[in-house]
Amino acid sequence: MKNNHLSGIAALASKKMFSAMLLLALPFFAIAQTATDVVQPPKEFSLANWDWEFISYCTLAVLLILIVARAFDIGSLTEKITGKKVVNWNSTNRWVAIIFLVASVAGIWYEMIYHGKYVMIGDSYSEHGETIDSMFNWTFGFTFVVFAITEALLFYFMFKYRYRDGQKAHYYFHNNKLELIWTVVPAIVLTFLVLRGFNTWSKITAEKPKDAQEIEVFAYQFGWKARYAGADNKFGQSHFTFISGKNPLGLAVQDHVDSLLVDLKKDTALLNLQIASADDSAKAWKAAFVKFNTGSNATAYPAVFKELKTKMEDAESGAYVRQLKKDLRRKNTTITRISTYRKDDKVFNNAGNDDKITTEIVLVKGKSYTFNFRARDVIHSAWFPDFRGQMNVVPGMATWFSFVPNKTTEEARVEKNNKDFEFYLYCNKICGGAHYNMKIKITVVGSEAEYNTWMASQVPFVAPPAAPAPAEGDSGAKDSSAVVKPNAVTIR
Amino acid sequence: MSTAALHTDHHHDHDHHEHKESFISKYVFSMDHKMISKQFLITGIVMGIVGLVMSLLFRMQLAWPDEKFGIMEMLLGKWAQDGKLDPNFYMGLVTIHGTIMVFYVLTAGLSGTFSNLLIPLQVGARDMASPFLNMLSYWFFFMSSVVLLISVGVETGPASAGWTVYPPLSALEKAMPGSGLGMTLWLVAIILFIVSALLGGINYISTVLNMRTKGMSMNRMPLTIWAFFFTAVLGLLSFPVLLGAGLFLVFDRSFGTSFYLSDIYLEGVGAMENIGGSPVLYQHLFWFLGHPEVYIILMPALGITSEVISTNARKPIFGYTAMVISLMGISFLSFIVWGHHMFITGMNPFLGSVFMILTLIIAVPSAVKVFNYLTTLWKGNLRFTPAMLFSIGLVSFFISGGLTGIYLGNAALDIQLHDSYFVVAHFHLVMGSSAIFGMFAGIYHWFPRMYGRMLNNTLGQFHFWITFITAYLVFFPMHFMGLAGVPRRYYMFTLVKEFDVWMDVNKMMTIAAIVGGAAQLLFLWNFFYSIFRGKKAEQNPWQSNTLEWSAPVKHVHGNWPGAIPEVYRGPYEYSRPDREDDYFPQYVPDESDSVGTGGDGHGSAPKRKSTKKEEVAENVMFAAIKRVFGWS
Incomplete structure (x- = not known):
């Protein structure tokens, strides 16, 4: 039988490929519909505006990197031809690892001296802040010990156990006791931190102080x-x-709320008027656009052109009226709500x-x-x-x-x-x-x-x-x- | 296409098919998992470059707020007039940088690439359970990427409410420029992305559960596969919640509903009609995905690290079972800790305590993983290939960033540290840098498998050390800034006197970021050059044990030209004392190994046959999993 699942896939593909492509293309059509208005118009093209200094630096940097890359390529070629390793990365890395370890300890030390006094350990200005700081210190104590030990071990292992020809790794894959220890010990430490944290958190947030x-x-x-x-x-x-x-x-003060009500009612009256005259304004916008869109105005004043075009299109498509109606509804709702509260003496x-x-x-x-x-x-x-x-x-x-x-x-x-x-x-x-x-x-x-x-x-x-x-x-x-x-x- | 069909021997006619394949069906709408993984990888790299450049732009703004950069105006046009970045667009850059890195690079680019490449090859399957869905998964991802990139160019600017897009800021068009069309396109992009993630996820799960080759029991699967499997389960269960959250947000934005809105007065608009919604509801829904998402990002990287470290330490991974159980524990716990992102949102404080307890429990399985990695390195024979270096870098970042999680998971400390630079440091180390290092490790390790050529080792070494050092230089000082009370997402710090002392640190971080970013050019050069001109790869360049290295270097449709190899032992049999070689591939039968067909993932020599009881237990587990997912 030649007909196996692969030809099955192919057959399926030919049938489904078309529909899949259509499905995939749909959003692009949708985007293309709006894209003309949506995508930011390109600025006028002028090479003088570009940051040529920066570009030349970038180009130089890229060239440099390519040259380095090429040099390494040649290096590996010589390695291939002479059959000798130019660099033994296994022993290089062990030293880099140790240097990194020492340098990072020095870096953290320097940063602590340089900026440590700004770091908020023990300089809170509130009563509960001291409990947070003490929680911080406990957590810092535990995590710093773990951090120092594990990171040091990691880089020390890189140093100690690098590859040597003929050396065989220790075949060691399982030790229940060990695994139990490093499950239980973190669990105990975390229980301590959780209980302390729980205590601190509840005291700070559980209820409002009564005499505050x-x-x-x-x-x-x-x-x-x-x-x-x-x-x-x-x-x-x-x-x-x-x-x-x-x-x-938004305080419940009669005078302000009353004048707000008056303003809102004026607004709604205006909106009603605008809605009623929407047809006329559509015509007006169109006339304005046509009048403007002569000669080279469109390219000379792109911002005005765009605004007029948007206004005209909004008015013609009905988006303008829809927006007005939305505003009207919103303002009416607000008026109703305010009027209801306005009657309430308790408010x-x-x-x-x-x-x-x-x-x-x-x-x-x-x-x-x-x-x-x-x-x-x-x-x-x-x-x-x-x-x-x-x-x-x-x-x-x-x-x-x-x-x-x-x-x-x-x-x-x-x-x-x-x-x-x-x-x-x-x-x-x-x-x-x-x-x-x-x-x-x-x-x-x-x-x-x-x-x-x-x-x-x-x-x-x-x-x-x-x-x-x-x-x-x-x-x-x-x-x-x-x-x-x-x-x-x-x-x- | 039944599972059985996939196991049939069909090497007679695959040549015939290769002739028939057109350019489109081979390189564009391909249904071959290897090609799809390459597509995911390259799209991910392109998105990664965009995300990286954005981060450099806003880091430049933070370091030199008063300088003018012609390059900014050139790239951003009206958003950087006279070379000064616009505050609204700064927010847009931060948002899109976060979205791209979290979803497009570290979810699709990492998990999408390596799940696709490795699941069929490492479990011994001809392809994914549904190649067609797999293809759709990629193309939905591609569309989503395109929509997101388009959203950066719209006139009102891209979504700018932070990658978490909390309403009401994201829900009200007038709240900020980016909440207009940019936000709509962001939502469209994310919804397409979710579809892609779901299509991928069901495929990965069903392939792992149903299509393993003979002898590949669950406890012989490489840890990569376990990690991809749990990742897919997480994605499948949590992404639909984000879909819901996103749809509600669409409703609120476009159809006048009030899921997330209440009591709002907006400058320039007036009092809104919306009443009765809750912005905190969105946060609950978002973080119900958002937290598992962190592990969706991280776990594939951890799986890759397990594989790479074991291979290059020439040592079995220490505590295989513990590794699997800790992955399982992390997956389960990740669903019930989302509230630790919300301690100070006004959520009931008692709920905060509950989430604090659950959150800190996660530190236990994470600690187990770290200690197991360390023990795997102990007394190993470490080959510092670039992949190995990146994996060690991952472990280092995972320790540094993971430990600060203990501070942030503590509700009391979170009062002070929430949304400060301490948080930025934490997640960039534990999730960003770790996962991207896992991704690099995977690329360096499996590049020969993907393209049949080797990457340049020396460039890889340089790439690693520059990236590693600059990543620490960028993210580590942020801890100090956060502890000194510097808030994140600030456009500039010059308006507050107390922040002045951090200006030189800011400059140092930005310079480190630019150097680190430039170092990625080494990688890009290496990657694209080696695809075409790299040294030809051997069959098994790393002397690895797993099944993917038994397939021919030149890709064939169906992965193996002949029968799919059978699996005889666990994946990490390195340096066995009874063997001369320091590796013992899963697919090599050995007569002297009398009990070759049974045994654990990490067999000892001589191996123990799995007992009847264990087999029953395994079958029960399968039946349960299949029942849960509705497969018979």
């Missing part, structure tokens, strides 16, 4: 804002639909009027704080590296983190011998182009008095109607004695 002052930390593209409860120690309620230019955190209870929205976080040393996080748009992450704290800030989800700062900024400056040192809260979850510049300063002060001075300098969200501000000393004494127990509530 709460601060709302609000994240948006690209910045942070902090909200303090104000004189009444109560946070006003907030909702994402209330957010507007004047009300960046609009004026608690937010005296809230203070700040662009800096000020904390008092030794006091317990809980940060309630709220995101406006995408996920951010609040990282307080000096305080060993981090928590993601997730839209639509309430998260928090608590800690007690145990040293002031001044003390930290002395310790670090750096008089410009500041604590920062960084964004640590990719959130867009300016992610790298999203931070807020944290200042830890030594006494309530300093804190109160700062607090008094911050303006409440809604300015109180002409009542004189209370004397600083008075309100300060009151604030410090009161146990702050506000409830930051976000409407769900």
Whole structure:
């Protein structure tokens, strides 16, 4: 029988090949459909714009490598002709391995001396941070021993047991006792680390401390804002639909929300008008395009040409109207939602009027704080590296983190011998182009008095109607004695 | 095409077929696993070059944020006007670099290449269980690569939300430029990729389970095959979850659903309608793939290392059974530890503790593997071929990077270390460098098997040492940066005074990266030159034991011209005291070896016949596996 599975494959291939190719080609058709609009148009071709210096360096480097490669080729040829090995790689490598081992120990040593003081071992500025650092030290102790021993053995074995002609390896493939040892010993060490880690983690995250002052930390593209409860120690309620230019955190404050409603209604009226006149605007765009697209305008002003063309095509294909309708629906939904909440007195209870929205976080040393996080748009992450704290800030989800700062900024400056040192809260979850510049300063002060001075300098969200501000000393004494127990509530 | 047909003797007519094969069916839409593996490898290398160049571009930005590079403008056009990289495009580069390296190079390029090449050759099969699906698997991968590369060129830029593409950033078109069409194309590419991975995976599993040659019991399979097998199982069970996650994301992006979206106010748009979704849901779904994915990347590299180290140490691999069990343990555990990527996402802290415990357990099988590698090297007769060097490099990276996993798996420490440069150091060592070194080891070791020619040894030696040293120089200092509180994915560090002290380290890392990148030219030259002009390979250039070296150097369709060789012993019988040679191939019958047909993967001499009990146990295991996967 000549007919075996291979001809079977071939037969199958001829039948299925066509359909397979079609199937494979489908996405390319799909892409080709959009590709003309999609793929970035090539820039005007000009050799002068190119980085000729760099290109010549690259070319030189490539040439050099090719020459080296060629030289080695010749080397191997001579080896073949003379029958002698020019380099014995087995003995060369044993020495390279040892040199590498020594050099890397020296490198790590150098790096530790050079940068070790910046590495955060034992310089946390919060109470729980010390437990994290001690956890780190235990883990470091164990892993460093394992790291040093295993890496040293690896390179030492390279040195010791390199190939020699006529030598035979030790035929050794199994030892239950040995394998049991290196299963059980890591298991015991890890059990220790797990139990310790479990303890540390639970203490830090399990529940909010009851006597902590709460601060709302609000994240948006690209910045942070902090909200303090104000004189009444109560946070006003907030909702994402209330957010507007004047009300960046979306607090439930009558005036702002009412004016937002008015604006939204104006917007919807405009959108309705635009939808109604969509046919006319399509004609208008077309006329504008035709008028523009004469002579060499298209090549002389490519940006304008492209914009007009896009507008015209969007208007003709209906994409323009679809977008308008989408916007309209979205705005109507927002209006409905706001109107519903607007009737609720529990939401609009004026608690937010005296809230203070700040662009800096000020904390008092030794006091317990809980940060309630709220995101406006995408996920951010609040990282307080000096305080060993981090928590993601997730839209639509309430998260928090608590800690007690145990040293002031001044003390930290002395310790670090750096008089410009500041604590920062960084964004640590990719959130867009300016992610790298999203931070807020944290200042830890030594006494309530300093804190109160700062607090008094911050303006409440809604300015109180002409009542004189209370004397600083008075309100300060009151604030410090009161146990702050506000409830930051976000409407769900 | 039944399994039985594959075992028939058909050397009479394969010449006839070679004549009939057209260029397209031989080189393009080939269904021969050897050709498909070459296709995977070369596509992987091309994608690897793209990923590498991207990493060099953003490393240049990090090292010299105030310099202007004409080369950037030349390559990136409007994204680097006047030679300064745009912050949005920086994110795009980071994202596409991650995606390419994780999926296209280290999943498809590594596992796709070597699973395809080695599974049929090492278990003794004529081809994959379904050559047609195998071909489709490659072409889906190819399409996916093309779509991803196209997405880099779109006007609004490629996907830029990090390779994990967390919504809402990735779900809202207006959240950042890259979340527009670039993100859509990213999702299309990933969905095509998943299809490819699934088609490949079912093929690998069914080939390993059903098509082993006579005498090739499961416990005589080389560790490479075990690794590919578990990798395929992981992929098969976890990739569909990513498919689901991706489809939900498509729905949220295009059809107005709210799986991942809630309570969002977007600058320039206003309050969104979406309510009730949870971005954390996406993270759970993503990491349910994302964590096994780490092992999908790593395990083939570990399998290749086992094979290469044993061959070049001229010693049986130490603890074959322990190696298999630890692979199995890692595979199982990898499914229940995904939460360690999410300790600080606001997930219930108690859940965090559970994931911490499960995560740290993984260190035990990993430790077993490392100690077994070391014992295999102990008292060996080490031949430092480039493949061997790369395998040793892998073990070194696996130790350095693996140990920092103990820090990151600890929820308490993760509070501080999450998303810092410490994480970047960790995964670039344990997963990136390790796996790419495994891939290089595989290429250097099996190049003669793939192309019938040898790679230049000297270039390989240089390639190894330059790459090894520069990889450590790039990634090791990142530990220190992370511990000092430097966050990852920052476009530049000059805006924060505290980061100034790291600028010279940044420069050093970038220079090391450029040197390391240039060293890859040595490899590329060596690779493409040797395909055509390299020294002709011998039948068994490394004096290896495994079955693939019994096949003729010149590829034939069906792998062996005559009958498929029978297997008589385990794959790692090196330096047996009762033999004169220091190797004893699996396929060589030996009358003096009276119990040749039985025995373990690592037989001792004289060998022990497997007992009735063991046979029964093995059959039960097979039946169970087949039942689970629905094969009868």
